Amino acid sequence: MFISRVQGFRSSLQTIKRGSRYISVKSSNDKPYNSSQKGCSKGALSVKGVSSIKSNIDYCYQHNLSVIPQGGNTNLVESATPVQHSSPLYLMGQDSSDLSVDVKNKVITADAGATILDIQQKAQDYNLRFDLDFGSKGTATIGGALATNAGGMRNRISDLVVSMAGVTGNQDYLQQNITERPTIKNSVLPDKQYSWLGSQGYFGFIHHCQLLLKEPSQQEITLLLGFGSLSDSLRWLGRIRQPSLSLAELISKQALSAAELRPFSKGYDYYLLCQFQQSQLESTWTDQLLESVMFWIAKHNLDADVIITQSDVQTQQLLAARESISDQLRSLARSNGQSLLGLDLQIPNHNLHLFMTKASQLATDFWGARPFPFGHCAQHPHYTTVHFNCLIEDSNKEFDRFYIQKDPLLTSFVNQADSAKTLSQFLVWFSHYLNGAHSSEHGGLGSRHLDHTVRYSNKELLDHFVAQKMLHDPNHIFQRDRWNQFLDLYQRRFDSY
Ligand SMILES: Cc1cc2nc3c(=O)[nH]c(=O)nc-3n(C[C@H](O)[C@H](O)[C@H](O)COP(=O)(O)OP(=O)(O)OC[C@H]3O[C@@H](n4cnc5c(N)ncnc54)[C@H](O)[C@@H]3O)c2cc1C
Structure with missing residues (x-):
């Protein structure tokens, strides 16, 4: 349930009775991942069913209130919580997570409040x-x-x-x-045709959806390869990119160490976790694939090794280890008293090598950060989602506070020394310089990215977003404060023409 899932909602439930309608409200305080909203919202509305959503929106309209939809609040870009000094608003979440499966068509119908895991378990x-x-x-x-x-x-959810x-x-x-494949390829702005996709709470409240399920493939092969260099791993990835490649995760040695996985007796600089699927798997296919991998490694005299999983349990262990990297980094940062900078950037494949090497080198040399990069390479044929995570010493902040700000000679370095912010700005700029984007997955309209979205997106895309907003939410009930910030940034950028 929405309320219990979002930890940190304190205080008691009060029910506002308005005629025959009830609006359930809880006061909201700190959240697991964001804290910007403390004390900013009037409370959390828990909705169930379309009529409940409509009546809550109507109530907000009548009382000039704003609403921010909130699911699990895991977005990491401050898009599901109020901004500082916000206007009176509610957080709106769904109080139901019903699921039903149409086995014949392999489609699941899910309430928007269902978690991804709920859906996976139901499908299973x-x-x-x-x-x-x-x-x-x-x-x-x-x-x-x-x-x-x-x-x-x-995949992306759009698939x-x-x-x-x-x-x-x-x-x-x-x-x-969905009648034609959505054109959206990242999560900076909503899809042009299907406005719910990538809407980030600006147009209304998504209530339910239908999703495609798949039969578990019996013909699946999972490999983990270790490479002595990034270029070798990318060359191999380029070679094996084919329709049967269903999963490809590029993992740096630092990121793998966070997952506490030691797959080979010696360590490698980069790893590729790959999965292939064959519809008509010949019994020898696994051997052939392995043979061709080994042949290629030998032919090019590569410093590389490979393991192939022998059972579903082993495969699940590898995937779970990969999935755990972000959470492990979070706890590592906590236990070391460091900050974790987590960026989800989109980089064109032909610029991936340049980005990974230069960004890692500059983050380490210039900002003293420890980068833990990894990326999804199978979601899109031409782009990779790079999770560029860096651990940054919090002692830098102390240094800012006690020394730099007191010394006029060092004042010009204040921004420089605010490591997380400056490094993040640099990486965002660098991803755009290389024709990428600053939000591959987490949302470009959250407070952390609004400025980048207005600064780097082309005017046509921004204008389309504005038109969609006016069409779906002309009274600015949803995300009112962020929308006003967006307009302000938009005017500042384009008024200067
Ligand atoms: C450890 C970790 C790993 C992650 N890894 C990934 C990853 O690999 N890929 C990835 O894509 N993301 C990842 N994320 C980010 C995040 O989990 C996803 O973006 C997720 O889809 C957000 O879902 P949520 O329910 O938490 O949404 P929230 O954070 O609650 O909301 C996100 C946005 O959606 C809007 N919204 C929420 N519910 C509705 C609704 N019903 N109707 C309309 N708008 C709504 C909100 O207003 C907000 O703008 C990760 C996060 C963490 C903490």
Whole structure:
């Protein structure tokens, strides 16, 4: 349930009775991942069913209140919580997570409040699979995943959705059936055609959706390869990129060490976790694949090694280790008293080598950060989602506070020394310089990214977003404060023309 899932909601439940309608409200305080909203919102609305959403929106309209939809609040970009000094608003979450499976068509219907894990477990009951995997799947909801166009190791949600329905700020019930593949390729701005996808809570509240399930493939082979260099791993990836490659995770040695996995007797600089699927697997296919891998390694005299999983249990262990990296880094930062900078960037494959090497080197040499990069390479044929995580000493902040700010000669370095902020700005700029994007998955319209989104997106895309907002939510019920910030940034950028 929304309320119990979002830890940190303190205080007691009060129920506001308005005529025959009830609005359940809890006061909200700190959240597991964001703290910017402390004391900023009037409370959390718990909605169940389309009519409940409509009546809550109506109530907010009548009382000039704003609403921010919230799922599991795992987005990491401050998009599901109030901004500082916000106008009176509510957080709106769903109080139901009903699921039903149409086995014949391999489609699951899910309330937006269902978690990714709920959906996977339900699919499993029917011997089917929902292929969206990421570290926060036990808390992240499918509504939040659609609203951020979330991506996992294999797919993005845009590849798996059949239809979405919800209520707009206009109180209109809006159902969108996917007839052509959505063109959205990251999560900076909403999809041009299917506005719920990537909407990030700006247009209304997604209520339910239909999603594609798959039969678990019997013909699946999982490999973990270790390479002495990044270029070798990328060369190999380029070679084996083919339709049967369903999963490809590029993992740096630092990221793998966070997962506490020691697969080979010696360590390598980069690892590739790959999965192939064959519809008509010949019994010798596994041997052939392994043979060709070994042949290629020998032919090119590579410093490389490979393991191939022998059972489903081994495969699941490898995937679980990979999924655990983000969480492990979080606890590492906590226990070392360090800050964790987590960016999800989109980099064109042809610039991946340049990005990984230069970004890692500069982060280490210039900012003294410890980078732990890894990336999803199978979601899109031309782009990789790079999770560029860095551990940064918090002692730098102390240094800022006690020395730099007191010394006029060092004042010019104040911004420089605010390591996390400056490094993050540099990496965002660098990803755009290389024709990438600053939010591959977590959302470009959250407080952490609004500025980058307005600064780097082209005007046509921004204008399309503005038009969609005016169409779906002309009274700015949803995300009012962020929307005003967006307009302010937009005007500042384009008024200067
Ligand atoms: C450890 C960790 C690992 C992660 N790994 C990945 C990853 O690999 N890939 C990835 O894509 N993301 C990842 N994330 C980010 C995050 O989990 C996803 O973006 C997730 O889809 C957000 O879901 P949520 O329910 O938590 O949404 P929230 O964080 O609650 O909300 C996200 C946005 O969606 C909006 N929203 C939420 N519910 C609705 C609704 N019903 N209707 C309309 N708008 C709504 C909110 O207003 C907000 O703008 C990770 C996060 C963590 C903490």
